[in-house]
Amino acid sequence: MTETVVTRSRFVCSLFRVGSEGEARERVAAVRREWWEASHHCTAYVLEGGRVARSSDDGEPAGTAGAPMLEVLRGLELTEVLAVVTRYFGGVKLGAGGLVRAYGGAVSAAVDAAGTVELEWWPRLLIRVDYANAGSMEGLLRLREDVRLAEVLFTDVVTFDVACADAELLAAWAAGQSAGSAEVEPAGSVRVEL
Numbered sequence: 001m002t003e004t005v006v007t008r009s010r011f012v013c014s015l016f017r018v019g020s021e022g023e024a025r026e027r028v029a030a031v032r033r034e035w036w037e038a039s040h041h042c043t044a045y046v047l048e049g050g051r052v053a054r055s056s057d058d059g060e061p062a063g064t065a066g067a068p069m070l071e072v073l074r075g076l077e078l079t080e081v082l083a084v085v086t087r088y089f090g091g092v093k094l095g096a097g098g099l100v101r102a103y104g105g106a107v108s109a110a111v112d113a114a115g116t117v118e119l120e121w122w123p124r125l126l127i128r129v130d131y132a133n134a135g136s137m138e139g140l141l142r143l144r145e146d147v148r149l150a151e152v153l154f155t156d157v158v159t160f161d162v163a164c165a166d167a168e169l170l171a172a173w174a175a176g177q178s179a180g181s182a183e184v185e186p187a188g189s190v191r192v193e194l
Helices: 021-034 066-075 095-114 131-143 167-177
Strands: 002-006 009-017 040-047 052-056 081-088 119-129 147-154 158-164 183-193
Touching: 002 095, 009 021, 009 095, 021 040, 021 052, 021 081, 040 066, 052 066, 066 081, 066 095, 081 095, 119 131, 119 167, 131 147, 131 158, 131 167, 158 167, 158 183, 167 183
Parallel strands: none
Antiparallel strands: 002 009, 009 081, 040 052, 040 081, 119 158, 119 183, 147 158
């Protein structure tokens, strides 16, 4: 969260990683409840790799708040992100150009302060091994930079729920580590933070 002041108006920008429009709406509602006394809560979000993009001026003149916020997110090629700029009116009208600069600038400052991460789609695998191989397998999986271990399930066998950069390579590796006894099952794909 960052705050900028333009001609006595305060612009507080909150950024969130979101995965759906429903989650974005929930976050906006939470910000509205927290900052209930503010004049405006303008929003912009980009989802699904850029296929879904929405913005709201929340009572500011049309195109002066949500649109410039959205353009900052798109210009930086960000996705799965929501920006909410909460404005406390300072008593001085900024005009259309001033509002565009203030709202866009608030989002730019917040992104600069927060930084960005790269997300990539990786294959997801379920690797099942017997208890005799589980300990060493888990330790080695945790050491690999090309693997993200999401969960370990203990039933009659041990199941590792992993995301990996290369499914074929990891399947061959798991077979080698378990003397061919590992069962590897594809389980779709998942977004991974690099």
